[in-house]
Amino acid sequence: MKAEDVLKLVEEENVQFVRLQFSDINGNIKNVEIPTQELPRAFERGIMFDGSSIEGFVRIEESDMYLRPDPETFAILPWTTDGIKSARMICDVYKPDGTPFEGDPRYRLKLVVEKAKKMGFVAYAGPELEFFVVPRDPRGFPVAEVLDRGSYFDLLPLNQVESLRSEAAVALRTMGIDVEASHHEVAPSQHEVDFRYGELVRTADNTQTVKLVLKTIAIKHNLHVTFMPKPFFGINGSGMHTHLSLFKDGENAFYDPNAPDGLSRTLYYFVGGLIAHAKEITAVTNPTVNSYKRLVPGYEAPVNIAWSKANRSALIRVPAARGKSTRIEYRAPDPSCNAYLALAVIVAAGLDGIEKCIEPPLPIEENIYAMSEEKKAQSKIEALPGSLKDALEEMKNSALVREVLGEHIFRKFLDLKRREWREFSISVTDWEIKRYLNV
Numbered sequence: 001m002k003a004e005d006v007l008k009l010v011e012e013e014n015v016q017f018v019r020l021q022f023s024d025i026n027g028n029i030k031n032v033e034i035p036t037q038e039l040p041r042a043f044e045r046g047i048m049f050d051g052s053s054i055e056g057f058v059r060i061e062e063s064d065m066y067l068r069p070d071p072e073t074f075a076i077l078p079w080t081t082d083g084i085k086s087a088r089m090i091c092d093v094y095k096p097d098g099t100p101f102e103g104d105p106r107y108r109l110k111l112v113v114e115k116a117k118k119m120g121f122v123a124y125a126g127p128e129l130e131f132f133v134v135p136r137d138p139r140g141f142p143v144a145e146v147l148d149r150g151s152y153f154d155l156l157p158l159n160q161v162e163s164l165r166s167e168a169a170v171a172l173r174t175m176g177i178d179v180e181a182s183h184h185e186v187a188p189s190q191h192e193v194d195f196r197y198g199e200l201v202r203t204a205d206n207t208q209t210v211k212l213v214l215k216t217i218a219i220k221h222n223l224h225v226t227f228m229p230k231p232f233f234g235i236n237g238s239g240m241h242t243h244l245s246l247f248k249d250g251e252n253a254f255y256d257p258n259a260p261d262g263l264s265r266t267l268y269y270f271v272g273g274l275i276a277h278a279k280e281i282t283a284v285t286n287p288t289v290n291s292y293k294r295l296v297p298g299y300e301a302p303v304n305i306a307w308s309k310a311n312r313s314a315l316i317r318v319p320a321a322r323g324k325s326t327r328i329e330y331r332a333p334d335p336s337c338n339a340y341l342a343l344a345v346i347v348a349a350g351l352d353g354i355e356k357c358i359e360p361p362l363p364i365e366e367n368i369y370a371m372s373e374e375k376k377a378q379s380k381i382e383a384l385p386g387s388l389k390d391a392l393e394e395m396k397n398s399a400l401v402r403e404v405l406g407e408h409i410f411r412k413f414l415d416l417k418r419r420e421w422r423e424f425s426i427s428v429t430d431w432e433i434k435r436y437l438n439v
Contacts, residue, residue: 003043006071010036010087013076019088020047020067021208023105025412026287027338029208032067033086042069046094051101065101067091073205078171079216090205103408105340106201112344112404113200116351121246121253123347126197127207129335130238131214132189132231133161134224142224144231146189161223165191168210168217175213177206186300187235197243200343207339227335229286230293237294237301240335242346243319245327246270255326261309262322271307271316271328272360273353274346278305278315278332280398281345282384283391284405285333287417289424292387294334297369302331305382306364313368315384332384341405341413348404389421 001009010018018039021031032049034042041047046066069089076087093104100107116123135143147161169179178196185192193214195206211227218225230237246253246266256264286295295301300312307316307328317329333342352358361380368381385391392414395401402410 001071001074003071006043006074006089007039009074010039013085013087015076015085015087017084017086018042018069019077019086020069020091021088022067022091022093023208023338023340025103025105025338025341025409025416027105027208027336027341029212031088039069042067043071051093064096066094066096068094072202075175075209078174078213079220090208102406103412105338105344105409106204108405108409109201109204109340109344112348112351116246116347119351119354120248121351122248123200124197124245124247125200125203125343125347126194126243127203127333127339128192128194128239128241128243129207129210129227130185130190130192130240131335132187132226132228132238133164133191133218134189134226134231136222136224142226146232147223148184149188161189161191161221164214164217164221164223164225165193167220168193168214171213171217172210175209177209185236185238187232187237190236190238197245200347201340204339204343211335229288229291229334229336231290236299238335239294239301239331240333240337240342241329241331242333242343243327243329244270244347244350246350252324252326254328255323257323262326263309263318266354267318267326267328268360269354269357270350271318271353272358273350273356274316274328274330275305275307275360276353276358277345277349277398277400279382279385279391279394280401281349281395282332283388283395283417284345284401284413285337285342286384286391287338287388287413288336289388289420291334291336292385292391295332295384295386300369303383304364304368304376305384306368306379307360308363308365310365311367314364318363341409344404345401348400352400387421388417388424392417392421 015036017033017035019031019033021029023029046068048064048066051065069091073090092106093101095101133147135145137143165182169182172179180196181194183192214225254264254267295303297303302315306314308314309318315331330346385394
């Protein structure tokens with residue numbers, strides 16, 4: 001769609017307001033709502049806002065920023081307020097001089113897309129979004145309790161959560177997002193929504209939209225959807241396993257029909273780059289203190305830096321499909337990440353592997369979860385960082401992450417996350433009270 005198409009559709013559908021959306025460094029969706037008569041001005045000059053009030057953007061003396069809506073992201077919201085129809089568009093952030101704001105996560109991902117294009121590739125991604133559904137108390141606050149005892153692919157009696165998933169799939173389809181599957185996940189009260197893969201920026205846009213729709217529809221059912229990676233002790237956490245492929249001249253660059261395993265050297269080098277940079281990108285793909293409660297042995301979490309052509313105990317898996325469907329699955333990310341930044345560092349790491357012809361280690365086809373530490377050491381299988389603090393230490397020395405995020409986001413991200421770690425470090429938890437109060 002182009003700007004003129006949007007203006008015509010707004011008039012035909014009697015849309016009265018448009019929400020201009022963008023994401024901050026943490027991946028939180030922000031928006032400003034404008035009446036539709038302001039849309040021509042938004043397309044022509046952008047809508048000014050105070051960037052100093054957005055986490056990680058700019059200082060107060062640099063506060064004027066502009067939102068420029070991307071007409072291709074126009075979608076009518078599948079709910080109304082008092083019968084008033086609204087729509088949304090996702091925006092790029094610009095500075096007053098008309099140049100892109102270097103601290104806009106969407107812009108950082110666009111730069112990686114451009115780099116891939118210069119190398120002759122178009123990158124595609126498809127995340128699997130896991131989440132928990134929990135109840136709300138009488139005041140409307142979420143409660144850390146499971147709603148069922150279901151497990152993977154269970155068919156539960158029709159209830160609010162089943163209705164929530166179905167309603168979300170219909171709503172997303174009306175917004176132009178094809179949901180390929182939704183189902184109960186391994187843990188109680190845990191679910192997954194998979195939507196059709198796409199080019200990187202559109203996939204990140206869609207990830208943000210899926211989160212928004214799920215949370216909004218949950219409110220209608222007096223429930224809460226949480227993308228917290230590990231809200232409950234003793235059961236699996238939520239991941240965002242991400243499928244990736246590269247196409248060149250319309251053909252899948254990861255597929256080689258002449259190779260015995262059907263996998264090209266491009267795929268091997270991409271995997272080599274991901275393994276080489278895995279530790280330093282983890283702070284971006286797993287950005288919260290809680291992320292590392294999921295990345296522990298014993299709960300099907302991808303803690304081992306290895307790759308495989310089959311088993312799911314490795315960090316990187318190559319699904320069995322070949323031809324146009326040849327792809328890799330990077331299993332570390334969790335749904336608390338900023339999708340724009342996470343996709344940017346993942347794909348950049350793989351492209352670096354291609355540029356430098358980084359050979360990956362031999363694939364590991366046995367169950368790494370069952371391996372002894374001695375055997376892992378013999379196989380040179382290292383582990384991802386064990387805490388946010390460790391991950392930030394790896395990130396701060398990474399030339400690749402610094403380049404991909406840009407100096408602005410790189411510094412702001414480290415500052416925000418170091419603050420988060422300090423706050424966690426001085427907090428007194430329930431576990432400590434139970435363990436030490438009688439000392």
